Amino acid sequence: MQIVFEQVLTGLSIGSILLLAALGLSIIYGTIGVINLAHGEFIMLGAYAAWALKTYVGVSLLPGLVLIFLGVGLFGWLVERILLRRLYQQPLDTILATWGIGVVLQQVIRLTAGGDLRYVELPPSMAGSVSILGVETSAYRIFIFVVAALLFLISWFIIYRTTFGLKLRAVVQDRGVASSFGINADRVYSATFAYGTGLAGLAGAIISPLKSVSPEMGTGYVVDAFMVVVLGGVQSLFGTVISAFSLGEVTGVIAFLQNDTIAKAIVLILIISVIRFRPQGLFVAKVRA
Template sequence: MEAILLQLFNGLSLGSILLLIALGLAITFGLMNVINMAHGELIMIGAYAAYVVQLLFLTYLPEGMFSWYFIFALPASFLLAAFFGWLLELSVIRHLYGRPLDSLLATFGAGLILQQLARTIFGAPNVGVQSPTFLAGTIEIFTLSIPASRLFILLLVAACVGFMFYYFYKTKSGMRIRAVMQNRKMASSLGINTRRVDSTTFAIGAGFAGVAGTVLTLIGPIGPTLGTAYIVDAFMVVVVGGVGMLIGTVASALGIGMFNTIFEYVTNASMGRVLVFILIILVLQWRPNGLFHLRTRSLD
C-alpha cells in the first residue's frame, strides 16, 4: 500500500514538473499558434539565474543567510527568462506568425544559440545548485516520508496554476489575451492592441519557463542542454491537453506524469516511455483535438 501511495505521489510530482514547463508553452502555442522550441533554453536560463543568485549569496553573504537565496532566485529567474522571451519574440517570432512549422525551426536555431551562449559563459559541464536547507530533508505524512523539495514543487506549481487561472479569467489583461486567442481579428477591431498582447503574453510564458528552471535545480545538476530533455514531453502535454485550454494542460500533465510513473514502475524506464507514447497516440484517436478544446466552427 505504501509503495503504491509513494508511486502515486511520484506521478503527481512528475506531472507537476511537466505542468510547470508546459504552462508557458500552452499559452504561447494557444495564443499565437507559435511553436517555441527555445522554451527549453528559457528553462535553462532560469536554472542558471538560480545558480548565479546562489553563487552571489555564497560569496557575499554570511552562511546563515544562504537558504534565503531561493526566495530571490524565483523572481530573478522569472524576470531574466521573461526578458529573454521578450527579446526572442521581438527578434524572431514576430516574423513568423501564421507559420507554426517555420517558427518551430527558427526558434530551434535560437535555442542553439542560447545553448552555446551558456556553454561559453558557464562551460559545458553540468553545475550543481545546492538546495536551501529548509528543502533538504523529508517530511512525514501519515506513514509516507516525502522529500520536502518535491512537496514544495507541488505547492509552487499549484500556486502558479492558481495565479494563471486568476490572471486569465479574472483580470482585464487576461480577458484581452483570451479574446485574442479566440478571434484575433475581432479582438483587434474592438481596439485591443494585439501586438502588445502577444509580446506581454510571450514574456509571461517565458517567465514561467524560468521558474521551471529554478525548480529543476532542486532535482539535479543543471547544464546548457537542460531544456532539451523536457521540451518534447512538454509539447506532448500541450498536444494531449488541447491547445488554448489551461484546464486541459493541467489534466494532461498530471495524467502523463501519473501514467509514466505507473508504467515505469510496472515495466522499466524505457518501456514506460514507449507505453506512454502508445497511450498518447490512443488518446488522440479518441480526442484528436486534445482532452479539452475550444468549440469552434472553423475548419482547422
C-alpha cells in the same frame, strides 16, 4: 495500501514537474499559436540563472526566483519583439526560428558557463523529508507541487478573470475585431510570450536542485512539455493540468513495475494512440463558431 499511496505521491511529484515545464508552453502555444521549440532552452536558462545567482552573487534559490522569472521573461519579451513578431504570418518559419534560438542559447551557455554539469543546492530549509500519512516524502517535492498548483491558479486567474486576459482571449479569437475595439494585439502578444517564457525560467530554476544542470537539459523538457500540451488539448489550460498529472501517475506506476526507460516508451505509445483517435487532445472548448 502503503505502496499505492506512495505511488500516488510519486506520480503527483512527476506530474507537478511536468506541469511546471508545460505551463508556459501551454499558454504560448494555446494563445499565440507559436510552436516554441526554444521552450526547453528557456527552462535551461532559468536553471543556469539559479546556479549563476548562487555562484556569483550569493543569492540562493528561493529569493532568486522572482529575479529569474523577471529576467527570463524579459529575454522572452525581447525575442518576441525582435524576431517572432515578424514571423506570425509564416508558422513554419517560427518553428525554425525558435529552434535556432534554442541552438544559439545552448552554445552561448556552453561557451560562457562551460559544458560541465552544474549543481544547484536544495534550499536547506527543504532538504529534509515530511511524513504524509506514514509515507516519507521529500519536503522539496511537496514545495514543487504547491508551486506548480499556485502558478496554474495564477495563470488561470490572469487569463479568465482579468481585463488583460479578456483582451488576450479576444485577440486569440479574432485579431482584426479585437484591434478594431482598441486592443493593441502586438502588446498583448508580447506580454503573453514574456509571461510564458518567465514561467519556463521559473520551472528551470525550481527543477534545478533535483536534476543536473547542463546546456542540453532543455531538449528533454521540451519534448515532455509538448506531450503534455498536445495530450491535454491545445487551447485548454485545464487539459494541461489533467494531462500532466495523468502522465505523471502513469509514468510513476510503470517505472515502479519496470523502469524509467520502459515507462517513457510506453507513455509515448499511449499518447500517440490517444492522438490518433482524438487529434484535438483530451479537452476542447465546444462552441459553435
